[in-house]
Amino acid sequence: MNEETQFKLMAFLDGELPKDEEAVIADLLKSDQEAAALLEELTWAKQTIADNEADMVVPETREFYWSKISRGIEAAEREAERDSRPSDKWWYKLLIPAGAFSAVIIGFAVLTQPPVEDGVLPTTPKPVSENPDEPVYTEASTYEFYAEEENMSVIWVTTDNAAEFESPTRDPLLENQ
């Protein structure tokens, strides 16, 4: 008897053999004493084991057994709660070093910038006039005072190229005439 037939014999015993093969095994059992003896052994082993599972009792009192499970449940719930907090997420843990790194970069950028002179940042773009003939005052300052004799307020404007403005020969309006 080959292994396949032996397994079919066992499947026959366990009721797991397809219907069309049951008749074949039934015929075999009538004619083959070895097969019948094997089936008898398997049947006995199956039944004896199934009917005689060892009785086991938890070797601890109900209270002690429950207290350990109760502590385990509390610990598992604490762990689950900790896992759900953003402070325990991997990306959250990166926030602190990433923030510190950003602060260092910004600090470095600020410290390495050229110093401000005369109240004007060197990076300030020069004003551009739409009229090419109009003088452009890049550096201008004003001060005002009240002229009591004329009974009026005077606003005095000075620029870097004030000389150009004052010169009649360079007056663009005059040059164009």
Added chain:
Amino acid sequence: MPKDLDYKEADDKQLVAAAQDGNTEAFEELIFRHRDKIYARAFSMMRNEDEALDLSQEAWIKSWQRLKQFQGDSSFATWMTRIVINLCLDQIRRQKRKRAESIEKLDEELGGVERQMPVVSVNPTAGMERGELRKRIDEAMTKLSDAHRTVLILHEFEELEYKQIAKVMGCSIGTVMSRLFYARRRMASLLAAVKKEKTE
């Protein structure tokens, strides 16, 4: 769900429903009712009291966490037994990996011996007292490989079908049949040896 639930009188379904609502007293009553069976199943698989105790407790903790998933398709006891069996199988696999062995390798080693075993023609435990018989069967189970013992437990005690066992153990139905066949034959042989010992 009534607030004045009598835990001792309530059936498993009522206790499960209460436990699913977070009632730990109902859950404690369920543990009290089924703890011996769950512990026995863990012991039959692990053959070690300490491990069985730890795994049975772990199974209860897991069941509390997954209680909302229990739909009542099977009995609570059956559902719990599946949890503890899965934990035991995981533990056995971890132990196998540590020892750098495999269940399949053990099967091959033992299968070779069992193929040559003569058929036990006489009931080897006839006339043996029930207590004695249980003790002998328990001892014989210890001598089986983990794979053979597990398949016997799942088939004879849990009454699972071949395909269900294959799913639980992560193997083919053919492997289940092979393991079950040789596990039964080895048990018959071990118990016949007991009978022989007693008569000599």
